[in-house]
Amino acid sequence: MGYRWFARTGAKPLFPLGFGLSYTTFSSSGLKTDGHSASFTLTNTGQRDGATVGQLYLVSRNGRPFRRLVGFKRVDLAAGASAPVSVAIDQRLLADWKEGGWSLPAGDYGFALGQDAQTLGPVITVKVKGAVWKD
Numbered sequence: 001m002g003y004r005w006f007a008r009t010g011a012k013p014l015f016p017l018g019f020g021l022s023y024t025t026f027s028s029s030g031l032k033t034d035g036h037s038a039s040f041t042l043t044n045t046g047q048r049d050g051a052t053v054g055q056l057y058l059v060s061r062n063g064r065p066f067r068r069l070v071g072f073k074r075v076d077l078a079a080g081a082s083a084p085v086s087v088a089i090d091q092r093l094l095a096d097w098k099e100g101g102w103s104l105p106a107g108d109y110g111f112a113l114g115q116d117a118q119t120l121g122p123v124i125t126v127k128v129k130g131a132v133w134k135d
Contacts, residue, residue: 002017003016003017003018003067003069003117003118004067004068006117006118007065007067007117007118008065008067012118013118016116016117016118016119017069017116017117018053018055018069018072018114018115018116018117019115019116020052020053020116022046022050022051022052023046023048023050024044024045024046024047024048024049024050024079025044025045025046026042026043026044026045026046026050026052026077026115027042027043027045028040028041028042028043028054028113028115028121029041029043031056031111031112031113031121031122031124032124033056033089033111033124033126034126035089035094035109035111035126035127035128036088036089036091037086037087037088037089038056038071038086038087038089038111039084039085039086039087040054040056040084040085040113041082041083041084041085042054042075042077042082042083042085043077043081043082044077044078044079044080044081044082045080046079047079047080048079049076049077049078049079050076050077050079051074051075051076051077052074052075052077053072053073053074053075054072054073054074054075054085054087054113055069055071055072055113055114055115055116055117056069056070056071056072056087056089056111056112056113056114057069057070057111057112057113057114057117057120058070058093058094058109058110058111059110059111059112059120059123060108060109060110060123060125061094061105061107061108061109061110062105062107062108062109063108066110067117068093068094069093069117070089070090070093070094070111071087071088071089072087073085073086073087091104091131092135094109094128095131100134101132101133101134101135102131102132102133102134102135103130103131103132104128104129104130104131104132105130106127106128106129106130107127107128107130108125108126108127108128109125109126109127109128110123110124110125111123111124111125111126112124
């Protein structure tokens with residue numbers, strides 16, 4: 001069982017994927033994506049220096065629920081500091097393996113930042129062009 005099984009069944013794990021213990025708190029904001037890359041801001045909202053991992057999830061594809069970690073980046077932040085973060089999205093993480101190749105259906109893809117695989121922020125939806133390729 002993994003984070004996608006928990007998302008599919010609605011079961012709640014004690015410690016979801018990406019859950020981290022820290023002596024400080026963090027927030028994320030400003031998600032922008034075109035389906036190939038994403039940018040956002042991470043902020044240390046606590047009173048101690050710390051590190052966090054910005055996590056980007058695919059949460060829907062053409063209106064259907066979907067849960068897949070598609071990008072992440074670790075960032076060290078001083079107390080009260082913010083940092084811009086950019087991550088590339090590997091298109092294979094958005095696609096399906098079919099008949100010996102990757103198939104990326106065209107349509108609306110929803111992305112969200114997460115503190116972990118269960119705690120997600122607002123969804124940003126973008127149109128993605130379809131593609132088929134062999135790897």
